[in-house]
Amino acid sequence: MSRKPKIIVLAGSTAVGKTAFAIGLAKALDGEIIGADSMQIYRHMDIGTAKPTRQERAQVPHHLIDIRNPDEPFDASQYVREARRAVGEVIHRRKVPLVVGGTGLYIKALLGGIFRLDTVDGRIRERLRRSLDSEGVDALYERLKGCDPETAGRLQPNDTYRILRALEIFEATGMPITDHQQEHRFQDAPYRSFTLGLRMDRDALYDRINRRVDAMVAEGFPREVRNLLDRGYSEDLKSMQSIGYRHMVDVIRNRSTLEEAVDVMKRDTRRYAKRQMTWFKADPHVLWMAPSQNRAATDVIERFLHSPGADHP
Structure with missing residues (x-):
């Protein structure tokens, strides 16, 4: 019990x-x-x-x-x-x-x-930050829809922090954040x-x-x-x-x-x-x-x- x-x-x-x-x-x-x-x-x-x-x-x-x-x-x-x-x-x-x-x-x-992933390569984060500055959050949101549509569907298009985080995880691991969360579920x-x-x-x-x-x-x-x-x-x-x-x-x-x-x-x-x-x-x-x-x-x-x-x- x-x-x-x-x-x-x-x-x-x-x-x-x-x-x-x-x-x-x-x-x-x-x-x-x-x-x-x-x-x-x-x-x-x-x-x-x-x-x-x-x-x-x-x-x-x-x-x-x-x-x-x-x-x-x-x-x-x-x-x-x-x-x-x-x-x-x-x-x-x-x-x-x-x-x-x-x-x-x-x-x-x-x-x-x-789910925690604290070891994202700083170069990935910096590259995404430069993309944000040059292209804007709308472009990054469209990129997220292409690689992780489930997460994109849950986020506001102007939620810069979470959009960047989801893209960081995808670029660092090759997997959408939703897949990581599912693997971690109830651990x-x-x-x-x-x-x-x-x-x-x-x-x-x-x-x-x-x-x-x-x-x-x-x-x-x-x-x-x-x-x-x-x-x-x-x-x-x-x-x-x-x-x-x-x-x-x-x-x-x-x-x-x-x-x-x-x-x-x-x-x-x-x-x-x-x-x-x-x-x-x-x-x-x-x-x-x-x-x-x-x-x-x-x-x-x-x-x-x-x-x-x-x-x-």
Whole structure:
């Protein structure tokens, strides 16, 4: 019988209703929520990340929210260290760890470890940097689509860091990063996990996304972004290039009207939600439910928590 601790994962696309669902689960299971969102880690970025409100966080303990400033680097390996520490603390308190978020890479790394290749030839990195300077990120993204279309399909075309990293690994090893990750999968799996996914009809989700973007603007999202710029955070930061923030920067810099920016933000958020669902649907172990099935979710998770067998009930 495995002695690995059990954790619950709640995944799903943006705007599907994870926050409210997770709070209900945590209350029913006597659990604590551990964030798995690459943007909610940042302080001062609240509205645009749809961060749980102070009132929501007061209902159950939350971890891995507001742990970095917007100009501090943070990647999946750092997330794993922080999340595993938080999981250990929650278990020590005899509570149920509930990992909640839409950043699939963070969840995958937490459950199965993260592929590391630290010995890329510096000459490869320098050559790719020169290509970036001379050709631009669009050309490198097209190159990545040719050698590793699966990774390219998961990345934003302007995600310079990850595009360069994927190309580095391909040029150094002759294999796409996805192949390395598959070979490494679950070599470092410290938990017995149960993953629940939330989903809804696409049209309903897209309507929720559109309404949420409108609500963000009404709540003061442009002012939040202006405050970040006034604090000295550059618009070129990785955090400031994320969906919503880059759109509001364009408004503040007079590169776009608010109406235009909102329309593009809605479109980009819908596309992001589609990529998230593609990622999570690739995992055959996810149990999918609608946001209205909180009671059924609680029942099936309780069976998992009290069962001595395999990962899923």
